[in-house]
Amino acid sequence: MPLIIALTKPTIDIFTPGLSLDDFTYHSNFDTLKYHVSGQVTVNVPTTGSSSPNVFEEEVVHGLGYVPFFIAFVDRFALAAGRYHLCPGQVAGFQFPDIEIGLEASAYADEDKIYFQVSSQNSATGDFDFRYKIFRNDLGI
Amino acid sequence: MILFVDKQTQKIIGKIDGRVHPDSHLKMWIGDKNTTERIIVPWKAVVDGEEEVEQEILQEVGKDMDGQSLYRKVKVKKKIQKKHWEPDSEQKELIFDIERQKKNLKDFKVDLKTKQLVPIKAK
Numbered sequence: 001m002p003l004i005i006a007l008t009k010p011t012i013d014i015f016t017p018g019l020s021l022d023d024f025t026y027h028s029n030f031d032t033l034k035y036h037v038s039g040q041v042t043v044n045v046p047t048t049g050s051s052s053p054n055v056f057e058e059e060v061v062h063g064l065g066y067v068p069f070f071i072a073f074v075d076r077f078a079l080a081a082g083r084y085h086l087c088p089g090q091v092a093g094f095q096f097p098d099i100e101i102g103l104e105a106s107a108y109a110d111e112d113k114i115y116f117q118v119s120s121q122n123s124a125t126g127d128f129d130f131r132y133k134i135f136r137n138d139l140g141i
Numbered sequence: 142m143i144l145f146v147d148k149q150t151q152k153i154i155g156k157i158d159g160r161v162h163p164d165s166h167l168k169m170w171i172g173d174k175n176t177t178e179r180i181i182v183p184w185k186a187v188v189d190g191e192e193e194v195e196q197e198i199l200q201e202v203g204k205d206m207d208g209q210s211l212y213r214k215v216k217v218k219k220k221i222q223k224k225h226w227e228p229d230s231e232q233k234e235l236i237f238d239i240e241r242q243k244k245n246l247k248d249f250k251v252d253l254k255t256k257q258l259v260p261i262k263a264k
Contacts, residue, residue: 036165037158037166038157039156039158040155042152042155044152060155061170061171063169064165
């Protein structure tokens with residue numbers, strides 16, 4: 001009989017018949033995301049304008065040798081600080097007869113790095129704060 | 142915590158969270174290696190004193206017919222060191238505040254000569 005490691009949530013008796021997966025904090029029969037590291041990156045957008053592409057980028061070398069599962073959030077994206085949006089995100093992308101306005105923040109990965117980008121056309125400048133979490137799980141790409 | 146600082150502007154462009162960093166974290170870098178400096182914030186254990194505690198240990202009392210060791214549980218008193226961990230830095234209180242998010246790292250830059258956090262003056 002295989003060994004199982006299981007941990008139920010507070011007040012739930014593990015020997016109660018008919019428990020659902022929601023009753024467990026952890027269950028070894030089900031795979032999990034394996035946490036690797038978290039952190040913060042600032043992308044500075046010094047200028048904006050109509051030139052295309054107006055993209056600014058910072059890199060995080062993760063050193064895992066494969067494309068990892070990761071998640072990234074960006075602050076100041078809707079221009080009010082302290083509101084974190086899941087990447088990618090786009091505030092606006094619209095075009096007047098003479099001017100194109102757009103603000104987009106995104107993050108992508110390869111086998112070596114996570115890249116954090118802000119594209120600003122006739123829109124915001126300054127520091128954009130990204131928060132990231134990287135997991136050991138291979139995306140399998 | 143590991144900070145990555147732009148050598149020219151002394152601005153913090155990124156960080157890696159944590160107190161203890163395995164080799165896999167030390168392989169990481171943020172920004173261009175030619176223009177960025179890495180600062181690892183070390184932590185140290187500080188001994189607060191000694192305390193006598195009672196512990197249950199297994200004491201070998203002999204062997205059985207097959208030569209396997211036999212043990213019994215015994216309670217023993219022993220002295221242990223009480224410790225806590227803190228940043229090994231003159232700015233340890235500031236680093237605690239940043240870790241607990243009472244202060245924002247974005248409000249500081251790094252003096253690369255002294256390796257100290259310096260508040261960014263509001264414009």
